Amino acid sequence: MPRSCLVVGGSRGIGRAVAEELRAAGDRVAVTYRNGSPPDGLFAVRCDVTDTAEVDAAFRAVEAEQGAVEVLVVNAGIVQDQLLAAMPEHRFTEVLDTNLTGAYRVVKRAVRGMLRRRGGRIVLVSSVVALQGSAGQANYAASKAGLIGFGRSLARELGPRNITVNIVAPGLTETDMTARLAPELLAEYLRQVPLGRMAQPAEVARAVGFLASPGAGYVTGAVVPVDGGSSMGH
Secondary structure, three states: OOOEEEEEOOOOHHHHHHHHHHHHOOOEEEEEEOOOOOOOOOEEEEOOOOOHHHHHHHHHHHHHHHOOOOEEEEOOOOOOOOOHHHOOHHHHHHHHHHHHHHHHHHHHHHHHHHHHHOOEEEEEEOOOHHHHOOOOOHHHHHHHHHHHHHHHHHHHHHHHHOEEEEEEEEOOEOOHHHHOOOHHHHHHHHHOOOOOOOEOHHHHHHHHHHHHOHHHOOOOOOEEEEOOOOOOOO
């Protein structure tokens, strides 16, 4: 039977690929987006995850369209890179408010229905940067590492209600974000990847799709790197 799925931050890149992966599996899929136009072919709701009222409104719209959310994928995130010595405080707190506290707002809203149904799937999209760090990304790395502690705590808290919580940590992935990297910086990053290439969004999406699937019913609290081997040892 098709499940009601919501991909938060699903308008492009990894999030859009995840939405397509879940839809291909036969589920009903909604996405949220913050800026620009909604993606074609998917039920889409504008939502800023830093605003609790917008989060609640987005969930109500999704629930009215396809029922209570049974599978939640949290992919919304921003970057504001800068070396720490020059980083103003607002650049640190804005990244955490979106990437980490935003996940808290979204998951808290989704869990209400999952607890009533005694079941659900939650997948948080972290980053390889959470595992190995990156100069100039102290704010982003802190937010993505926070998702791991957040997710694993929830895995223990929600497991007795048959709700699984897992984390996917993508490495360098071919998206709009990496397209803006200077060629020499991209080459340096690729030298750190044993497979010697970037991931495609669909490759990350397949890992998310498995963790969201009925076949992953005994997997919870896992951190799954999809990074070409770059985080080995972390």
